[in-house]
Amino acid sequence: GAVVSQHPSRVICKSGTSVKIECRSLDFQATTMFWYRQFPKQSLMLMATSNEGSKATYEQGVEKDKFLINHASLTLSTLTVTSAHPEDSSFYICSARGRDVMNTEAFFGQGTRLTVV
C-alpha cells in the first residue's frame, strides 16, 4: 500500500512555544490530507481536512488559529501547534488520500507524540 510518513515521531516542547509536524506521502500524490488527535485510551478525533492548494477545513471546536495547517504540495502537509500548552499534549496522526490510488482507503502516518512541559 501507499506510504505516509510523519516527522517527528516524538517531540517535547516548552509551554508557549510552537511545534511543527510534517506529513508526507512518499509514493503517491495526496490531494487530501486529514489531521487527527488522539488522547490516551480514546479514539481518533478528526481535527481538520486540507486539500492541496486550499485552506484547511476545521472540525467544530478546533481552533484554526492554534492549529495551523498548510498543504502546499501534493506530497506534504504540515500541522503547527502554536503557543502549545500542556493540554495540547496528545498523539497527532495524519492521513492522506490521493486521486491515483485505486481504492477509497486512507493511509495513515505513524503518528507524532507531542508532550508539552
Place this chain on the structure above:
Amino acid sequence: LAKTTQPISMDSYEGQEVNITCSHNNIATNDYITWYQQFPSQGPRFIIQGYKTKVTNEVASLFIPADRKSSTLSLPRVSLSDTAVYYCLVGGAPRGNFNKFYFGSGTKLNVKP
C-alpha cells in the same frame, strides 16, 4: 454522516476465529466500509474494505449483508499479536470524491494465550 457502533471490547484465545460486528444503520449509498487496526502509539493500519457481500484478503474477511446496515470483520486463528483496537469506518466514495473518515469508539480485542 454515518455513525458506527461496535462492542467496546472482546476477549479471545489464540487460534480462535474472532468476529467483530459493526452497526451502521444510516450508511449512505456511496459509502464504503473500511476496517482499521491500531496498536498503541501507532497510526491505524488498513485491514480490509468492502461495499457489499463478502470480501477476503490475506488477513481477514469482511461480511456485509444486503441491507449494508452492519458488517462483520472476521479474523481467522488470531494470535497474541492481533491484540489491538479495531475500528469500523464508513465513508469514502469512488475515486475523485473524498469524504472524511470519522472514527467511532473501536473494539479493543484482547487475545489471551
